[in-house]
Amino acid sequence: MVDAKDFASDVRPTWCAGCGNFGIWNALKKALAQTGLAPHDVMLVSGVGCGSKLPDYTTANGVMTLHGRTLAVATGARLANHGLKVICTHGDGDGYGEGGNHFVSAVRRNIGIVDIVQNNRVYGLTKGQYSPTSPHGFVPRTSPQGAIEEAFNPLAVALAAGGTFISRGWSGDLEHLTWLITEALGHRGYALVDVLQPCVTFNRKYSYDWLRPRVYKMQDQVGYDSSDKAAAFAKALEWGERIPIGIIYRTESRPAYEEMVPALEAGPLVKQPLRAKTLPEYEVLKQEYL
Amino acid sequence: MVDAKDFASDVRPTWCAGCGNFGIWNALKKALAQTGLAPHDVMLVSGVGCGSKLPDYTTANGVMTLHGRTLAVATGARLANHGLKVICTHGDGDGYGEGGNHFVSAVRRNIGIVDIVQNNRVYGLTKGQYSPTSPHGFVPRTSPQGAIEEAFNPLAVALAAGGTFISRGWSGDLEHLTWLITEALGHRGYALVDVLQPCVTFNRKYSYDWLRPRVYKMQDQVGYDSSDKAAAFAKALEWGERIPIGIIYRTESRPAYEEMVPALEAGPLVKQPLRAKTLPEYEVLKQEYL
Amino acid sequence: MLVNDMTLKIGGEAGQGVESTGRGFAQALVRGGLYIFGLQDYHSRIRGGHNSYQIRVADHDIYSHDERVHLLLALTKVAIDEHLQEIVPGGGVIYDPALSVDEADLAAQSVKAFPVPLTKIAVDQGSKLMANTAAIGAAAGLTGYDMGVINSVIRDNFGKKGQEIVEANLRVAAAAHGFVKEKYAASFPFKLKKIEAPLRMLISGNQSLALGALLAGCRFVAGYPMTPGSPILEWFAVHSKEYGVVTKHSEDELAAINMVIGAAQMGVRAMTPTSGGGFSLMVEGLGLAGILEVPIVVVNVQRPGPATGLATRHEQGDLLFMLHAAQGEFLRIVLAPGTIEQCFEAGYRAFNLAEKYQSPAIILSDAFLAHSPRALDMDALDLDVPIDRGALLSDEELDGLTERYRRYAVTESGISPRALPGHPNAVYALGSDEHDEYGQICEDVAVRTQQNEKRMRKVEAARSEMKPPQQYGPPDAELTFLTWGSALGPVRMAADILSDQGQSANIVQIMDIWPLPVDKVTSALQGAKKLICVEQNYTGQLATLVRAYTGIEVDGLIRKYDGRPMSPEYILAHLKGVV
Amino acid sequence: MLVNDMTLKIGGEAGQGVESTGRGFAQALVRGGLYIFGLQDYHSRIRGGHNSYQIRVADHDIYSHDERVHLLLALTKVAIDEHLQEIVPGGGVIYDPALSVDEADLAAQSVKAFPVPLTKIAVDQGSKLMANTAAIGAAAGLTGYDMGVINSVIRDNFGKKGQEIVEANLRVAAAAHGFVKEKYAASFPFKLKKIEAPLRMLISGNQSLALGALLAGCRFVAGYPMTPGSPILEWFAVHSKEYGVVTKHSEDELAAINMVIGAAQMGVRAMTPTSGGGFSLMVEGLGLAGILEVPIVVVNVQRPGPATGLATRHEQGDLLFMLHAAQGEFLRIVLAPGTIEQCFEAGYRAFNLAEKYQSPAIILSDAFLAHSPRALDMDALDLDVPIDRGALLSDEELDGLTERYRRYAVTESGISPRALPGHPNAVYALGSDEHDEYGQICEDVAVRTQQNEKRMRKVEAARSEMKPPQQYGPPDAELTFLTWGSALGPVRMAADILSDQGQSANIVQIMDIWPLPVDKVTSALQGAKKLICVEQNYTGQLATLVRAYTGIEVDGLIRKYDGRPMSPEYILAHLKGVV
Ligand SMILES: Cc1ncc(C[n+]2csc(CCOP(=O)(O)OP(=O)(O)O)c2C)c(N)n1
Ligand SMILES: Cc1ncc(C[n+]2csc(CCOP(=O)(O)OP(=O)(O)O)c2C)c(N)n1
Ligand code: SF4
Ligand code: SF4
Ligand SMILES: [Mg+2]
């Protein structure tokens, strides 16, 4: 049996002590082990940022790509080899800022990727600029005027874009987050796991102490129907004194993108030979030009 | 008095006969005239595509930018000179495909731009590929498998992203579209006018005959409260036998982005001198390095 | 009377079927054993404007169009206004008398007027939509061309519309043919005659490039539509189900190249076609492939810039851009084919080189090459292309791995044996930061130096494998043309004309652009008595490149930057100015 | 005893305040009339790892660090492990005895150990957080430096935290100073002595560049954070309210450059700062500015690639990329400053050149230049910078306009008088397609040719205005260094050392990179007896550029590509290999 420890690598994370990324990392390792996946069954794709260094600290296949391009690389990887479980781990700047267009497209496309967004509501690695999810009025060192825009709401946008698994996790609750990730791993299409992740260095406001009393679990909400879009939209907009975590919306009715691609019916693309047919069968292509 | 004709230029549009862009062009000219704007008061910004050629046929200031970058250029233009009315006219590929990240950001930013999207649900100028708003199953000449993704829903996404004026127009109803654009011109922040625009050459499905019987006007819906987000979300999702047009959601409670920028309190940036202060007042900057 | 040596041109509005008519006639000529070279010219608009399709035909292989037109099929009056000057004395124009053309204008140019009631014939024998078929029939009648092959093309092209439509078109063609043959054929000296010959294909650069890539095992193509690169994406989309290729029209070009990187890292041969503007958006991704050492293929089918420029037209303005795109330094392979055959070759070689050197490979094509069909012998494209996957570790080799896998093992050649993700013995993560041999992020001076040098050693390794320039013509010629890309065709035709005139010229064409095989280029150029560079840009980019690396300065530069392709006449006319 | 000629180095973990401590000490030195050059070195991580801040100090102006360290303030044991080798014999290390350092290791290198209970002193006199202040006090004690200036810096830097904190820090510094002075000062031969001098600034390249741009009237700055370019955006954000600048942290770099284009088209001077990776995303926008002829300024502060590479480190790998970025051909101005003063100059000249030639202008800086502060005389930066808005039509001129305004009027210089949008007499639309004089989309051959030639004429016009290379040293030297960017500093120091050794070397620095002033460069290089190019990349990009355009090939190349800046010692050591 694979154990969570099998997913740790020799490299010590460079995250600040107390960083919420530790919680996400631990939950991911546990969830992978619980799901029975081995390191070689997994492809971790990240971008650039504090959180995006996760694959460097993890024993699993991985690619740390460019800032913002995480989902694009992951989509190509998934289509080339859907035999591997493709999981993205990247920051809110990477996922919703620089990578905003890929985010909306991945949701809409319902590509079979688990997308864990380490949402600390700030740019960590570049030292504290505001991010798309920073609230209006957030004043980073670098911008004394503060953020003028309203915060980006990933859950609501994912819902509007046709998402099929939309959830929020919280890095301060290992057990819940582990469970949430296992659920996401079981989803057939694109699964968003937006994680509340304290950045103890640059975003003092969303600290553990601020978040812990506010979060509450959707699974405890009797009567909540996670397949009801209108209800999900209301929940997605909820923020402040009470912050819902867990699965906001889920439907298994839509096939994943890769299930609909004819060329993938014969199995993962990379396992197929370079040529799908014999050479003479390609000769007929020349007939098109007679 | 300015007349709609004053906004026409000598250049004959190169659009196909029957193209829905004619309706949008005429409505825009009428709306501008009705609003009392003169050609030099207006800055039209577009991208690349059939619809994006509109500024070439119009007498007004204009910039036809790159495919997808319409809103970014327009945002810079607006911040540099909010004395001009900045209006974008661009296709669905430009606005929601290549320009997807700028779309979500402009909505969230609530920058004072009227954004008219010529939504023909196809790539016109590049000859008929599917666009983000093409429905699942749309089969263009170039892609016999058809579109696998679900269509992008601009109204729902704009709502989720915090939009303050979200509307749909229809190029087959000049009067209604003219009215809608005047309303958008009166809005203080970002105003989305997504227009159903038949492409008679590459998208035969969404023809005038298909659309005309389906569209109905929101202003005729007694009891509809366009400031109710939940109701708006439901309306935004409505598509098929009945297609709502008009204002889906509107709030005037949020200031436009440019209203919150300190440097713009003194008036349009371009009207201010290159240096905000006298030379000696800049000398104090050197003190920071002592 | 001149047989099988002429140019036909069809001109009309966008939406009138200029391209399909031109292609149909060209097809008929090829089926009749003739060689043709087709040139398309169209505006960036869907309807209206003026388009044309020009067919140079001969009984021997030809490499480009030229500027003389012998027969114009004018679907509009504008077509005559636009092209009358191009028609040789004694040449003619077929048009519908409804166009109200003044025959005197034609006569003033010694051009013959051949009014033919095309629409009327079409309406009488079939329907109004068949006027173009009438034009084809008329052209056949005038030139004396075989109606059997014309009819075979009509049957094939209208076949899927049903037997009735086919029959009607055949009637229309026959009627127009009969009308013209009787009335005008005797007065037109340029004739076309079917000859016995093996089967030939009528194929363009984009098509042969796609074919080469498919045969190389390309199984993943992502792209965002952009003229003139997108036909390659569309070609794959059309063939995707049959040949098991995943094609993806992505949200933008940033996504396209990054998807391709993801697919290639998994081990699939993957490609993205685009044009310069789309390539601009792929620049960062190119560097990602460079540092990750992931083999990808990017096709840039050039069009005139800057920015949107002239979307449907031709230029070779991106050469130096390809060589230096993206921050930092890393190997990229750049192949610039100049013929349809070379497009095919580049299509498969790019994959082999990319995988061998674990680097991005760029195929730099251009609109002229992409869109212009030429007649090719069937065996000109040998589908049994070599496949070299480079240092790719097999499952068996990985099974035997005993130590931790080092994705970026430092080797003498700079190439590190590659394991595809998924094997339990080779679990590794790689990244866009500088990294150590295992792929772990690492900022050490020694590691940086080692890895940087390892990557850059691949440049020299690849350089030594790059092919020498292609050379054409007598080695001791008075004049040497240096050229690249599709300019080669017109240059070859110009050199032939010069040699017909008793002058001697040879040609050095550089297809393997980067890493520039400096020694091979130097030795190819060293003997040149007078070196003239011909390229389609303003600044003379190839000449600059050659000077930078070989020190050889050209004696003259023939440039063209108006968005239209070179022609032999243009080259000869400008030769006077530069020598 | 050696006075005012030494290097101090502070080393510790990220998060320990290495940078602020180093900067504080450097400030105190500058306030004491000394010249300093500061070198920062840090990892791409927020906490942990090993960072350092090195201060070269002298009584005369200096242009770079060098490799000898005289005094190390070690905040961690790692700092000693990392830097012991750099310390000169007789030099020393200040550290807290809690670090459990083996003094024998130091002694083996003839380095003196100065254990000081920094934390204890801090705790006793103030708080634990003030250990770095103790280190500064200790360094002052050891070098005999004036506590008055140290105290003034403490007062200023801690002032906003309140009087209590200031007092405590002063006590801590004094205690450490007293401790060290008494115990160790006599045994340390390297001393620092305050001298009378005019006020000087301690300023880095990013800061002076921003200042230059602000004074040029830059009122709009958009960018997406990317080290080492983002400090420029942050500088403007901090000063935006006071000086009326609109700053925008945009959704991505594509947005940033396009916002800047929008703002500049409206008439506002606008800029976007980034690094190579961000620049890669701006490539398409650069071409847009090129064809629209909109004056924008783009700053690329280089860091090592490819891709993410070494995010916080240094390289000069993007030179040729800047020259060829984007499809098609158009003018871009490229200025590559090599000193803090030149950063300021580039900051304003870029705007003047951009507006004069209605083109994008790129300032190509680098991490070393951006981050390394140097002491500058107050009048080294003359804020009264010239402003030239080029052919910008005034409201009065527009009032008098009688014919339709032609935005792209064909002129001899290629420059068309520019009207800003908003005037009733000059209503026009422009676009990224090729266009006619009015800005209307146009595909005509003649118009394309005219407009393309018009734009390209600006290249030659700008070329003639580009400054000749900067030259340093005796004209008839035996050795000529060719260099660019921040490599200049170490090259100057190396040349000084050579001349101290009785050899003679001079320097040719090219700041005005593009359009390369070919004649001026040729004449600057022509007399060179032995030409050695020094640059911080693998392939020798400046040498390639110079050869491509002047035909001059360098005799040798000194390169460095490990992510760390050049040093005089490195140059001298490698000189042997290349001459
Ligand atoms: C194209 C590009 N732009 C900018 C950067 C610089 N950059 C690196 S990480 C980062 C932001 C990190 O924020 P986020 O994605 O939220 O991750 P976090 O560090 O907070 O985990 C930025 C802007 C880059 N590497 N590439
Ligand atoms: C970067 C870039 N990619 C691709 C293109 C090619 N292109 C031009 S227009 C267009 C799509 C047009 O579709 P849409 O925006 O919906 O406009 P429409 O023509 O339908 O009005 C594309 C892909 C381009 N000009 N630039
Ligand atoms: S800066 Fe913030 S996000 Fe980054 S490692 Fe530190 S705590 Fe975590
Ligand atoms: S192709 Fe479609 S969108 Fe374009 S002009 Fe024609 S009808 Fe209009
Ligand atoms: Mg973050």
Ligand SMILES: [Mg+2]
């Ligand atoms: Mg469209």
